[in-house]
Amino acid sequence: MSSVELQHITKKFRTVTALNDVSFTVKNREFFVLLGPTGAGKTTTLRIIAALLHQDSGSVLFDGESVDDWTPADRDVAFVFQQYSLYPTMTVYDNLAFPLRSPMRKTPGPEIKEKVQRAAEILHIGHLLDRKTANLSGGEMQRVAIGRAIVREPRIFLMDEPLSNLDAKLRESLRVELQHMQKTQGNTTLFVTHDQIEALTMADRIGVLNEGRIVQVGTPNDIYDRPATTFVAQLVGSPRINLFDARVEDSQLWLVGSKISVPCPTDRTMPATVQVGIRPEDIQPDPKGKFSGEVILTEPLGVETILHIRSGEQVLTSLIPGISSMRLHDTVHFNILRDRLHYFDDSGKRIGQ
Amino acid sequence: MSDFYETGPSKPVTESIRVDKVSPKARRMHNIRAIVVVILAILMLIPILVMTQTAFKTRADVVSVPPTIVFKPSLEGFVFLFTERAIAPPGRIKALQEAAETGDLSLFDRVALNSGQEITGLSDYVGRLTNSLIIAGLSTVFAVVLGLFAAYAFSRFPVAGKDDLMFFILSTRMLPAVVVTIPLFIMYRQLGMHDTHIGMILLYTVFNLSLSVWLLKGFIDEIPIEYEEAALVDGYTRMQAFYKIVLPQAITGIAATAVFCLIFAWNEYAFALMLTSDTARTAPPSIATMLGRGGIEWSAIAAGSLGFLIPVAVVVFLLRNYLLRGVTFGAIRQ
Numbered sequence: 027m028s029s030v031e032l033q034h035i036t037k038k039f040r041t042v043t044a045l046n047d048v049s050f051t052v053k054n055r056e057f058f059v060l061l062g063p064t065g066a067g068k069t070t071t072l073r074i075i076a077a078l079l080h081q082d083s084g085s086v087l088f089d090g091e092s093v094d095d096w097t098p099a100d101r102d103v104a105f106v107f108q109q110y111s112l113y114p115t116m117t118v119y120d121n122l123a124f125p126l127r128s129p130m131r132k133t134p135g136p137e138i139k140e141k142v143q144r145a146a147e148i149l150h151i152g153h154l155l156d157r158k159t160a161n162l163s164g165g166e167m168q169r170v171a172i173g174r175a176i177v178r179e180p181r182i183f184l185m186d187e188p189l190s191n192l193d194a195k196l197r198e199s200l201r202v203e204l205q206h207m208q209k210t211q212g213n214t215t216l217f218v219t220h221d222q223i224e225a226l227t228m229a230d231r232i233g234v235l236n237e238g239r240i241v242q243v244g245t246p247n248d249i250y251d252r253p254a255t256t257f258v259a260q261l262v263g264s265p266r267i268n269l270f271d272a273r274v275e276d277s278q279l280w281l282v283g284s285k286i287s288v289p290c291p292t293d294r295t296m297p298a299t300v301q302v303g304i305r306p307e308d309i310q311p312d313p314k315g316k317f318s319g320e321v322i323l324t325e326p327l328g329v330e331t332i333l334h335i336r337s338g339e340q341v342l343t344s345l346i347p348g349i350s351s352m353r354l355h356d357t358v359h360f361n362i363l364r365d366r367l368h369y370f371d372d373s374g375k376r377i378g379q
Numbered sequence: 380m381s382d383f384y385e386t387g388p389s390k391p392v393t394e395s396i397r398v399d400k401v402s403p404k405a406r407r408m409h410n411i412r413a414i415v416v417v418i419l420a421i422l423m424l425i426p427i428l429v430m431t432q433t434a435f436k437t438r439a440d441v442v443s444v445p446p447t448i449v450f451k452p453s454l455e456g457f458v459f460l461f462t463e464r465a466i467a468p469p470g471r472i473k474a475l476q477e478a479a480e481t482g483d484l485s486l487f488d489r490v491a492l493n494s495g496q497e498i499t500g501l502s503d504y505v506g507r508l509t510n511s512l513i514i515a516g517l518s519t520v521f522a523v524v525l526g527l528f529a530a531y532a533f534s535r536f537p538v539a540g541k542d543d544l545m546f547f548i549l550s551t552r553m554l555p556a557v558v559v560t561i562p563l564f565i566m567y568r569q570l571g572m573h574d575t576h577i578g579m580i581l582l583y584t585v586f587n588l589s590l591s592v593w594l595l596k597g598f599i600d601e602i603p604i605e606y607e608e609a610a611l612v613d614g615y616t617r618m619q620a621f622y623k624i625v626l627p628q629a630i631t632g633i634a635a636t637a638v639f640c641l642i643f644a645w646n647e648y649a650f651a652l653m654l655t656s657d658t659a660r661t662a663p664p665s666i667a668t669m670l671g672r673g674g675i676e677w678s679a680i681a682a683g684s685l686g687f688l689i690p691v692a693v694v695v696f697l698l699r700n701y702l703l704r705g706v707t708f709g710a711i712r713q
Contacts, residue, residue: 077611078608078611098612099612099615099616105612107609109603111603113610114606114628124613128613128619129619130614131614174613
């Protein structure tokens with residue numbers, strides 16, 4: 027296992043800039059998730075690390091050593107593709123054995139057998155070894171694809187949205203398995219996804235990518251509690267963060283179009299207009315609450331309920347535990363946890379800590 | 380019936396009942412289509428049948444009007460095909476006839492004797508057929524192998540001016556072959572390649588290359604590039620990935636292309652007529668020239684054509700499973 031470092035990677039496709047000065051480090055034995063919307067450059071990043079693409083400028087370092095001139099085979103990474111890419115003419119066993127049979131590695135026969143068996147056992151695909159890959163279900167295919175990565179000890183695992191083609195239930199169970207595997211074996215893993223839940227649940231650290239730029243790198247806590255921009259704030263968290271324009275008047279912050287105001291924080295300098303972000307769970311109904319509004323929609327999810335509350339022209343979403351007894355058009359009083367508010371300037375950058 | 384919904388069928392269901400769901404009308408249409416196809420196939424095969432019959436007819440049967448359908452098969456045609464003969468002098472005939480009566484004469488001599496001829500040697504038919512096999516076979520191998528590499532490069536790499544190059548390759552097919560035979564004839568004579576195997580192999584390879592590049596590019600385009608990328612990451616070089624991943628998947632396309640190239644090279648007549656005379660002469664012009672030699676031996680010509688048909692038929696038969704997918708390429712999506 028190795029650490030992988032990207033230094034100022036830029037990649038253009040004709041006129042489109044796919045990656046713009048991207049730098050981050052995946053530490054040894056770390057589970058690093060690259061999170062971003064479609065077209066952010068996540069897959070391009072993986073392909074550059076695997077040497078399937080070559081960057082226009084910048085360099086890739088493995089354990090501090092530049093690997094820019096290395097071929098994909100030399101870099102010794104394992105790549106799990108979104109489309110599985112199992113070799114259709116081979117059986118599951120041959121698919122798993124394929125990396126080991128590489129002329130580069132020259133693994134002896136008995137060892138191949140043993141390693142394939144072990145990988146199949148970890149992924150519960152032992153009974154499929156003799157099957158052709160075309161006859162497998164989606165979940166089975168993805169397990170084989172992951173198996174092909176774990177039969178050898180690569181320097182880093184690159185996973186390109188490996189769970190996105192699976193149904194919700196399978197995705198959840200494979201997510202747990204992947205995480206367990208990574209923790210027990212200590213593999214350096216770079217996992218790409220557009221799903222914030224995958225990112226938050228699995229990652230040691232997350233890198234948020236948007237339009238070819240790294241917006242923020244941090245632990246799931248950092249990303250969730252201290253989003254660097256409004257983009258990150260809106261990307262993670264479900265339901266979405268409440269984001270309002272606000273004006274500073276008489277050291278009070280007035281949310282535009284509503285009757286809600288909060289005292290301006292004194293520990294940082296605030297411009298005249300800001301954007302305020304409030305996580306839904308930080309809006310808490312309370313009979314003695316300072317603010318009030320009208321319930322216009324409830325979404326009971328079982329464990330929790332999402333309340334849509336109108337105040338003035340604005341609608342706030344609030345997340346409360348359990349099933350709520352609130353009804354439509356009820357008036358609801360609520361509090362906002364002031365110390366958990368997020369402030370952003372007009373360009374969307376976070377103000378203060 | 381009522382508890383069916385709760386307990387399911389009482390006995391295991393061993394046969395499909397889906398047949399009932401095909402409407403009688405659809406089944407009737409299906410049958411009509413099948414009958415039409417069979418009739419068409421029979422119509423197509425009539426010339427082959429006539430040729431095969433003719434090959435086994437005697438001279439008298441061949442020219443009889445109306446044509447005989449049922450006849451006593453004879454190997455006369457094949458004997459004439461494989462031998463050179465001359466009118467035998469009367470004394471010689473007598474000697475041969477005597478030998479025939481005692482049974483000392485071979486089948487070949489006996490047949491020749493019936494038409495008042497004696498065998499003077501072997502004909503060049505076997506040699507010509509061998510030439511055809513060598514030239515068509517090798518040119519097909521070269522055209523497919525070279526075409527495969529070119530097609531792979533065009534499919535996978537950012538070749539500068541790719542579209543123009545592909546069009547240029549196709550444009551070599553746009554000129555009728557006959558137009559270039561005279562210039563080629565002069566070039567080949569100057570280069571000393573006239574009537575050589577190498578010359579003909581080179582010519583057919585070049586001619587087939589455009590077809591094979593275009594066909595194979597289509598097949599390789601269909602194979603997702605991710606497979607090779609996976610192989611590259613798994614520790615293989617591009618060449619090894621090509622060999623281990625692309626080739627097994629392209630095999631249907633390769634087989635189809637090979638058959639197309641083989642049939643072209645095997646059938647080719649105009650070039651062979653102009654550019655070969657003896658050592659490298661192939662079967663098509665050779666069979667045609669039989670028409671001109673004295674009396675027309677229809678049975679010999681038919682026998683020659685039959686022999687000429689067999690190798691291609693065997694190849695097509697062996698590759699039939701690949702061909703079905705190859706020829707309907709584009710119609711079936713995986």
